[in-house]
Amino acid sequence: MLLELRKLSVSYGKAVALENVSLQIAAGEFVAVLGPNGAGKSTLLRAISRSQTSTGMLEFRGESLHGHPAHAVVGKGICHCPEGRRLFPELTVLKNLMLGAYLRRDATAVAADLSVVYSLFPILEERGPQIVSTLSGGQQQMVAIGRALMGKPSLLLLDEPSVGIAHRLKIEIFDAIKRIQQGGTAILMAEQDAQSALRIADRVYVLENGSVARSGSSDELRDDDHIRRIYLGI
Numbered sequence: 220m221l222l223e224l225r226k227l228s229v230s231y232g233k234a235v236a237l238e239n240v241s242l243q244i245a246a247g248e249f250v251a252v253l254g255p256n257g258a259g260k261s262t263l264l265r266a267i268s269r270s271q272t273s274t275g276m277l278e279f280r281g282e283s284l285h286g287h288p289a290h291a292v293v294g295k296g297i298c299h300c301p302e303g304r305r306l307f308p309e310l311t312v313l314k315n316l317m318l319g320a321y322l323r324r325d326a327t328a329v330a331a332d333l334s335v336v337y338s339l340f341p342i343l344e345e346r347g348p349q350i351v352s353t354l355s356g357g358q359q360q361m362v363a364i365g366r367a368l369m370g371k372p373s374l375l376l377l378d379e380p381s382v383g384i385a386h387r388l389k390i391e392i393f394d395a396i397k398r399i400q401q402g403g404t405a406i407l408m409a410e411q412d413a414q415s416a417l418r419i420a421d422r423v424y425v426l427e428n429g430s431v432a433r434s435g436s437s438d439e440l441r442d443d444d445h446i447r448r449i450y451l452g453i
């Protein structure tokens with residue numbers, strides 16, 4: 220297993236945000252986490268990238284991540300594209316992208332990965348010298364995903380990449396995410412757009428109130444009555 224969680228829990232003071240979550244991701248797999256606002260999706264991704272402490276088993280390539288700070292986890296190949304993007308709005312597109320590669324020393328490999336990002340999102344090459352705050356929300360999301368890719372992840376964590384984005388760009392972004400997986404990167408994507416997530420992910424976990432309420436292949440969950448009623452509205 221690339222990533223394995225067993226009975227992972229997170230509390231904020233006395234409030235339990237994640238309780239006994241067990242989840243696995245194989246190398247190259249595309250897994251989506253669905254669930255309503257407040258279900259614990261962002262908390263789960265933050266626990267995995269170690270920007271949030273947790274209890275329970277949290278292993279990457281068979282090694283516990285507990286005790287490792289967030290930057291060390293990036294070095295191991297887990298890159299987090301967080302909720303709300305967290306870009307540097309006053310810096311250029313190119314500066315923001317290159318910040319994702321700050322731990323890397325091999326300039327040739329970094330340049331090759333920048334070309335990969337530009338081939339996924341051609342508009343970013345055009346906008347390279349532009350200040351990020353002047354881009355549309357969808358283009359900023361592309362920068363955020365591109366920056367995470369510049370860390371050369373074997374596991375990419377994406378937190379609601381489609382939120383607040385115009386429909387056309389949303390399709391473009393989901394297509395690019397699928398191509399990232401096809402290039403060999405495993406993906407864990409939190410998403411509220413269940414329809415899109417079920418279309419591109421291999422497997423899905425449904426989080427409700429901090430616990431896994433359902434899990435299975437996208438095909439299985441598309442036919443699940445609970446999912447159809449609550450998440451697909453059919």
Ligand SMILES: Nc1ncnc2c1ncn2[C@@H]1O[C@H](COP(=O)(O)OP(=O)(O)O)[C@@H](O)[C@H]1O
Nearest residue numbers: 231234236254255256257258259260261262263
């Ligand atoms: N930094 C925080 N401090 C206290 N409570 C938090 C914090 N972040 C999230 N929570 C709470 O934890 C629960 C899960 O939140 P979150 O992981 O953001 O869910 P989701 O991403 O699914 O919307 C919610 O009840 C939320 O209010």
Ligand SMILES: [Mg+2]
Nearest residue numbers: 260261262302
């Ligand atoms: Mg969230």
